[in-house]
Amino acid sequence: MLITVVEGDITVQDVDAVVNAANRAMRGGGGVDGAIHRAGGPQVLADCVARFPHGLPTGAAGWTTAGAMKATWVIHVVGPNFRAGETDRSLLTSCYAGALRVADELGARSVAFPLVSAGIYGWPKADAIAAAVETLRSTPTQVQEARLVAFGQAAYEEIRRGLDKLDHR
Template sequence: MEIVLSTADITTVPADAIVNAAHHALRGGGGVDGAIHRAGGPTLLAELVERYPQGLPTGEAGWTTAGALPASYVIHVVGPNYTAGQRDPELLVSCYVNALRIADEFGVRRLSLPAVSAGIYGWPAQSAADIAVRTLRRTASQVEIATFCLVEPRLFTAFGKAAAAEE
């Protein structure tokens, strides 16, 4: 799988599927989650309410169609909240593994991703980047191109180091 680093807004990058860093309730929110819901439109929330009325636990993933986004699907992963004490790296690994599992179910070849949990959830940038890149590189998947959309310079730098270390 080719890993591409971009500073583009994830809601503007054409892909087969977009990964959303979601709150466990799956009802939209701030940051990447809010941006994806705003750009995708109300169908995302309607599908989430119908498909996942109780939300999802941390580390799990669900999906919706993409509404007005430049993709076919949105894969919603519930990242661990480091600030709130959810610091088990396996929870973050699980987000990416489950995202790839769903991507493979839908035949996704081009996947756009954020730095799950590295924003408001406070996961340290380099650790988040190392886990993300290592997990994508070491997990068997049909995804051919994974584009990390990293608008914050600290995340772009961290993912650049992680990608170089995993080559």
């Protein structure tokens, strides 16, 4: 699988599926979650309510329509909230592995990922990058491209450096 890094808005990526860093309630929120719900429109929320009436647990993944976005699907993952004491790295890596598993079930070949839990949830960025790349590389999948989407130039540079560092281990 090819892992690429781009700077931009995850909601406008021309991929089969975008990954949403959702909260357990699955009803929209801030950051990536809010942006995806705004861009996808009311269909995304309606599908979340129908498919996940009780939300999802931390570390889990599930899918909905992408509504008005270019992508066909949104793969929602519930990342651990580091600031709230959810520091078990396996919860973070399960988000990436679970997203790839769901992508395979859907037949998605290109998937855009945010850096799960590295925003408001406070996961240390260097480890968030390492967890993402290590899990994407080690998880068997039919996905052909995993695109890490960085919001802003500084985030792009940090992810790019992290990926380069992991490439030279």
